[in-house]
Amino acid sequence: MTATTSNSTFRTEMIEARRAPDQRRGVSGWLRANLFSSPLNSVVSIVVILVIARLIWPLLEWAVIDANFIGASRDACTGAGACWAFIGARFDSIIYGFYPEGARWRVDIVFAMLAILVAWLAVPRLPQKKWVALFALVGFPIIAYFLLLGGSFGLEYVPTRAWGGLMLTLTIAVVGIVGSLPIGILLALGRRSQMPFVKAVCVIFIEFWRGVPLITVLFMASVMLPLFVPGNIEFDKLLRALVGIMLFWSAYMAEVIRSGLQAISKGQDEAGKALGLSYWHRMGLIILPQALKLVIPGIVNTFIALFKDTSLVLIIGLLDMLAIIRAGLTDTNWLGFSTEGYVFAALVYWVFCFSMSRYSQYIERRLNTGHKN
Template sequence: MTTSSNTTEQERPPIIKARPLVWMREQLFNSPTNSLLTVLSVWLLLMAIPALFDWAFMQAKFSAQSGQECRQVEGACWAFIGEKHRLILFGTYPYAEQWRPLLAVVALVALLLLSTWRKLWNIWLLLVWVVGMTIVGVLMWGGVLGLTYVENSLWGGLPVTLILATFGIALAFPFGVVLALGRRSNMPAIKTLCVTYIELIRGVPLISLLFMSSVMLPLFLPEGMTIDKLLRALIAIVMFAAAYVAETVRGGLQAIPKGQYEGADSLGLTYWQQMRLIILPQALKIVIPPLVSIFIAMFKDTSLVVIIGIFDLTLAAKAALTDPAWQGFGVEVYIFISAIYFVFCYSMSKYSQALERRLSTGHER
């Protein structure tokens, strides 16, 4: 027994601990080209980071009564953000009522966080969303419970961006799944209709759809009938994103082995039972990364609604720069809204990575 144990221990390969210098040599200096790129990158960082830190913190102005005081320093003027943050975040919503969009944003973020809890992935989650969106609607519109009515033409800033992104993702995903199934259908009429829609929508930019929803759509409506501008923009975003979701989901469906379909047939399951219980869960697991990429792109693309006059976060930031007393601080305001976009997009990315690990797709390379 002892001899066998010693032999086994001798046959085991030695455990080599990765050292920092070994890792750097293998990853950063493993070729002349990589060595040159590493040196250039380090040089750029050493040149840029101290200057950015000095501009953003050491010489920055954090409090000022006017833009004139900020112009006397060479650093950033964060006092501008402190002065205009309510306009940037809430747009032209009545100043005295801006606590309402603030609570609406908190409610939307809470809904998104609850949606990441897998124990709620059932009918209760739908109920939570219905209650949550009712609360958001009451807060934003008012007109009940003693709240002043506020038209959505006065909405702006972060609430509008979150509403467009949240509803856009929530509606585009199931619509895209249906389109993907329709494109793989054996019924020629449905397949042709889905293929035509997907290729037509993917062949035009989102800006074109927004213009058409804002300018052309009202021309086709019956006389006296109107659709709200915010709703028209949401429809365009959903139509655009659904086409890309459909192609992504179709790729996941094609990656499912044929044996899975045959096994479902052998169990006597109907088409919709096969899709719901066997095929779609596997396909959606495979395409989690590209789906999240579409959702992140859609969240950022909500800023394009500025071209049809919707007061989203980007347009609210531009409006803040029109004050003559605070002109010339565009860098600071765009850094501020970029940080907001980054927080939401990075959170989506990290959650998708955690979800992919938790579901253990089995398709890692």
């Protein structure tokens, strides 16, 4: 309501309170709040920025400014910077290994399907996630198997010894991750079981696999296992490695899951019993959903360690991405450029591991696993 006088118009009621200006928004607000909040913090921030700039600039010169990006041999790298031409010349083998060139479209289809499935499950707004997850666990492995291995539906057969590069790295990582999680959950439940025999079997399994190095597991799976089976039975080398990696990391996963189970109070289980729920209903509907939310960081940490340890399959003659890069460095056309190869491999591993880490943090915030006020 307003009142009018001969000279002006003025209000007869109070204006609603407004928020004070927020000086912390934008780039300047972030800098003021995080780097220059006090004189001491300002001095420390300036010193750290100068040190980082002093270290980053030479690296930037080597990696970008003075680098060579195109060429078919070391003769194309005449500058003082990095020779990324090595990566370009060996890129196909780094991605596909020794997979036949005419059949690499099958690998591309599998890569595309995997990327679409991961994106569909990761983006919260996309619908039908249950059906997509079911397809990812059942349909996609079958399709990927027939596409990559071939030998049916008119596709050329490609033995696993021709697999390699990033394709092999992702195959081992995806199969290991998907296989170790459910096995780890069952082992964790078995270790907490009230049945002595089940508990003893799970404890022995977990302690055995956690007590030996992964290299030993791979060596035993590749070299020693054929000695204990009939001569007419032959296990594929990649299959043996996949089984060994799944069993090895399922033991570590079991302990991660068990820590989450122990964090859930007995009252949750007792409430389920009071409602008349069976053991598996209590675990599936009440206990496990809470326990898995609590141990998301530990689960993802195990996945990251598994992904990085895929490089150990070189010990049994499987050439993953890192092994392909190392093999390419023995080419006389590229002697002396090992740094570029290892930097590229490290960057690829970092991208995948960092992506898993960031997505796990997103899941934690969405599920409020930190129990913040």
